[in-house]
Amino acid sequence: MRRPRHVPQRSCVACRQVRPKTDLVRIVRTPLGEVKVDVTGKLAGRGAYLCGAAACVEQALKQRKLVRALGVAVGEDVVREIRASASGGARSAEGQTSDRRAMNT
Ligand SMILES: [Zn+2]
Numbered sequence: 001m002r003r004p005r006h007v008p009q010r011s012c013v014a015c016r017q018v019r020p021k022t023d024l025v026r027i028v029r030t031p032l033g034e035v036k037v038d039v040t041g042k043l044a045g046r047g048a049y050l051c052g053a054a055a056c057v058e059q060a061l062k063q064r065k066l067v068r069a070l071g072v073a074v075g076e077d078v079v080r081e082i083r084a085s086a087s088g089g090a091r092s093a094e095g096q097t098s099d100r101r102a103m104n105t
Contacts, residue, residue, distance in 0.1 A: 010049040013069045014056035024049040025085045027078070029070045037081045046070060050086060057086045 007020040026038040030045040038047065048069035050056055060066040061082075066074055074082075 010047075012051035012053075012056055013048050013065045014059040014063075015051060015053070017051055019051055021049070023051065025052050025082065027066065027070065027074075027082060029072050033072060035070060035072060035074050035078045037078065037085050039085070050082065052086045054083075054086060057083055 007022055009018050010021045010024055011018045012024060021041065026041055026043075026047050026049055027035060028038040028043045028045040028047045029035055030043060036043060048066055050060055050066070060069075061074070061079060066082075
């Protein structure tokens with residue numbers, strides 16, 4: 001008998017849908033006050049999560065949900081990085097591949 005591995009659940013700051021943490025894009029405010037897209041999920045700091053839907057990214061940015069969740073302004077370059085991550089990494093400069101985003105619905 002196999003038990004499913006426990007994955008922490010987090011909710012998207014825009015649509016509030018609860019998903020496994022691994023399905024979400026984590027944006028973190030580091031202890032230094034920088035905002036970063038946390039691709040490893042291991043950065044220290046205050047995190048906010050987005051489910052990766054383009055609509056959620058836009059909503060979170062336009063309605064300042066992300067800013068409120070993090071408690072700090074989000075810079076242009078970070079916004080660009082978030083958009084790149086959310087759209088399946090197609091525009092990611094790092095060119096990282098991610099199987100878990102293969103199903104883009
Ligand atoms: Zn969402």
